[in-house]
Amino acid sequence: xxxxxxxxxxxxxxxxxxxxxxxxxxxxxxxxxxxxxxxxxxxxxxxxxxxxxxxxxxxxxxxxxxxxxxxxxxxxxxxxxxxxxxxxxxxxxxxxxxxxxxxxxxxxxxxxxxxxxxxxxxxxxxxxxxxxxxxxx
Numbered sequence: 001x002x003x004x005x006x007x008x009x010x011x012x013x014x015x016x017x018x019x020x021x022x023x024x025x026x027x028x029x030x031x032x033x034x035x036x037x038x039x040x041x042x043x044x045x046x047x048x049x050x051x052x053x054x055x056x057x058x059x060x061x062x063x064x065x066x067x068x069x070x071x072x073x074x075x076x077x078x079x080x081x082x083x084x085x086x087x088x089x090x091x092x093x094x095x096x097x098x099x100x101x102x103x104x105x106x107x108x109x110x111x112x113x114x115x116x117x118x119x120x121x122x123x124x125x126x127x128x129x130x131x132x133x134x135x136x137x
Contacts, residue, residue, distance in 0.1 A: 013048050016050050050092070082122060089124065
């Protein structure tokens with residue numbers, strides 16, 4: 001159980017690093033920098049905190065959202081789960097920015113913030129599928 005939790009936190013942290021590296025409109029920064037620095041600013045503490053927060057959201061909030069969205073997910077043949085994942089990612093960004101941690105801030109730039117959350121959720125979901133496949137092998 002502990003090993004699985006640690007692996008989940010590490011996978012979430014590395015996945016968030018991949019999202020930070022791929023998306024130009026999103027960056028996880030330390031020390032509350034006002035502008036996104038040159039990509040990526042690797043600070044392991046930033047990604048570990050974000051990975052733990054994402055793990056907690058996936059444990060408690062995501063199952064509730066799945067149950068609520070079950071009829072729509074059924075009608076869209078599962079494609080609505082991308083929207084649910086985008087909502088969870090948006091909630092992650094909101095929580096990390098609301099906690100007022102001095103070492104962590106998530107900056108999202110651009111016109112369409114929710115589209116950035118959706119892209120981040122898709123990238124993170126694909127990364128998690130790959131990670132789970134790798135761990136099973």
